[in-house]
Amino acid sequence: MPSTPTLTKRNILRTVICVAIAAGFFALFNFRSAASTAALKDDIVKAEATRQRQKILFPVYAEFAKTLKTRASTLPLPEPTTLTNDRIGGVQPDISALARSCNLTPQSVVCDPLSLAMETGRMAVDITVTGNLEDFREFYVELGALSYLRRIEHMRVTEAPGETRFQLKTWVAVQSG
Structure with a gap:
């Protein structure tokens, strides 16, 4: 009769330890990078929101800057004096x-x-x-x-x-x- 491999307690224990070590490495490297990826995604969303706000407000700012330059150039400057x-x-x-x-x-x-x-x-x-x-x-x-x-x-x-x-x-x- 051919011999069949039997699972002994020692082999089962070795297999469980190897699987646990592999799962530990997977969790250690994957969870850390997943957390940093989630933080980067949040930063990207915030930056995109800021960019959209600036895109919307830029025409207002450009008009304000143009008005400010026009008004500033038309204001007369007083002759400087000093106080006694x-x-x-x-x-x-x-x-x-x-x-x-x-x-x-x-x-x-x-x-x-x-x-x-x-x-x-x-x-x-x-x-x-x-x-x-x-x-x-x-x-x-x-x-x-x-x-x-x-x-x-x-x-x-x-x-x-x-x-x-x-x-x-x-x-x-x-x-x-």
């Missing part, structure tokens, strides 16, 4: 009145006399006003027309329910000595 020491006190009322004339509410106009210690011939002025964006645009243009204004360092716009707050850090020219 006796006129520094008038900066706060001037800017507050300018804000009110543009239908904005001046929250604070603070001159920083310590900035004069840097001996740059400039003084920092922090401005905070509230109102709507259209009025702020007019204020911003009128502020740029002040002959002693040298630079607007930064602008922050924050919105709260029923109020839009505009914060500016500006520099005005002051006579040295």
